[in-house]
Amino acid sequence: MATAAQRRIKSVSYAKYGYIFTAPFFIVYCIFMLWPLIQTFQLAFYDNGVFEPLKNAEFVGFDNFKAILFGDSNEFSQAAVIHEEFLSTMKNTIIIWVGNFIPQIILSLVLAVWFTDLRVKIPGKQFFKVVMYMPNIITAASVAGLFLSLFGDSQYSVINQLYLSGGEGREQLMLATGVWSSRIIVMFIQVWMWFGNTMIMLMSGIMSINTSIYEACEIDGANSRQTFWRITLPLLKSMMVYTLLTSMIGGLQMFDIPYMFHTGAVINDNIKTVAVFIYELFHKNYMKPSSGYSAAASVILFFITGILGALVFYVQRDKDAIEIKRKRKAAMKEAKRKQAMGGGLGL
């Protein structure tokens, strides 16, 4: 047993340093992120108009949410317009996200399997990885500009020059403003920018699978198709779900390319995403913003993201640790029960 003095020496506390070291993070987080988040929630319940709503705006309850989600019976009211626009931007977001995710995950998966195949030697592997990741680090504005000059409506864009030189009397293509052509181009840009990233993440997932499983497969005579469907894919499941959900969360925030992929001042309505919609509502005319609608749409987006994020946690949770915890609890119970049966005589 330690004496009182010894205990006092032992308990030299460094706890205060824990608070000091983490304080800057939490102070800045609260000022620049938590407080704006709270204000977004507040704004969602106030009338549109100038910022600083709590001083001179009117409390409107759930009206903003109602307007966004259900619109208004009067077709020409602002609420109805907002409702329409919210639905169409949500639709665009989903279309563009699905159209970018499916090709992206297939491509990344195929590439990841190729790169990690032990039997096939690929010289210059690093070179390919470097090149394929490169589009991801280029500024989205530059990427938008680059693809506008490739696929733009101007008759001197690369695609139009090739097309027009292909035959006399051809009309120039209007790919960047067409409904589906513009969406497909945006999907393509998203795939182009992100497949390298997804590929590397999946590769690290595949490489964490024990190689002896693959060796056993090879000895048992499994071909690559069987190996892929029976070993790689099932073991990669949680990684794939993680990729899916983070990509969904990222997809809901898709902003840069849809916002900038247009010539002139007007944003193409066919590729306008929810993030662009929210941004325009409060930023286009920031001295007299539609802050209420914008905030309400943000809150809706927040809850969707929250659900997806909770799913990520659920998928990522450490199953082994939970199992061990459960077993330990059961063992404790068992021990307690035994103790109780032994008439309170502990060991």
Added chain:
Amino acid sequence: MSKVKYDADKGGYQAHLIFKSVLIYLGLIILTLICLIPIWILIVNATRTTDQIIQDGVSLIPSTHLIQNIKTLYTNDLFTPFYDALTGLKNSLIIAGSCCALTVFFSGLTAYGLVVYDFRAKGPMFTFILAVMMVPTQVTAVGFMNMLVDMDLLDSYIPLIIPSIAAPAIVFFMRQYMLSSFPLDIIEAARIDGCSEFRTFLTISIPMMKPAFAVQAIFAFIQKWNDYYNQSLVLVSGKKEQLTMPMIVQKVISIDRNADYGANYAAIFLSIIPVVLIYLFLSKFIIAGVAAGGVKE
């Protein structure tokens, strides 16, 4: 008999592998071309005059008019109201550089605090960081804007730089890294030698954590360099001397049709050069970092 069959099988297997390698190689080369051709066309067109682009069509051979195109950017009335590549470069460097330094330093400090010390709020703090990791910027943007108007911080770099002190995802990454590869005994040793807590962090922890710091620094830099959303949100008036690289490019591409094509390409070219150069030098770390941390915006 069986020996012959084995050899035949072996030959078939080898042939199969070679066939497969060729197929894979072909696929990889096609994808590489898809990744590089747009960038190559950009580089080529940045060196051609507008007349060449209009008359000769698409070409894959560079010309020699890059300087002339850049001069156009500085003299043509279409571009002069906002275009100044050097100012943009400087502003982007100031923002990305200071953000990067703040992010890495304070994330390291926070992670260190969470790993090394035992205190009551430790658990809740970590749960909080996990919970807010996924909150997207777009969701808080309205309130952020409201706050900026309130505090009169529009058109200032402060709201672009200071928030980078709090980067939950990077704190999380660093914490994981410290837990797996930072021996806590060394801190005990430092304490016995009379080293102060903060100095222990500065002179022992940071050097030992260099790989994690480097990777996160690169990512933070690139992410802030490319962050058009926040920059255009805060810098509402778009003053020429405040514009950053992505904002300048956005202005160039949203000019209406009759712009100077060569200059247009040159502007985009100049904006991607710094990032691509940094990337090519550091690609090894970057790719290792993606594999390690699942860094996804």
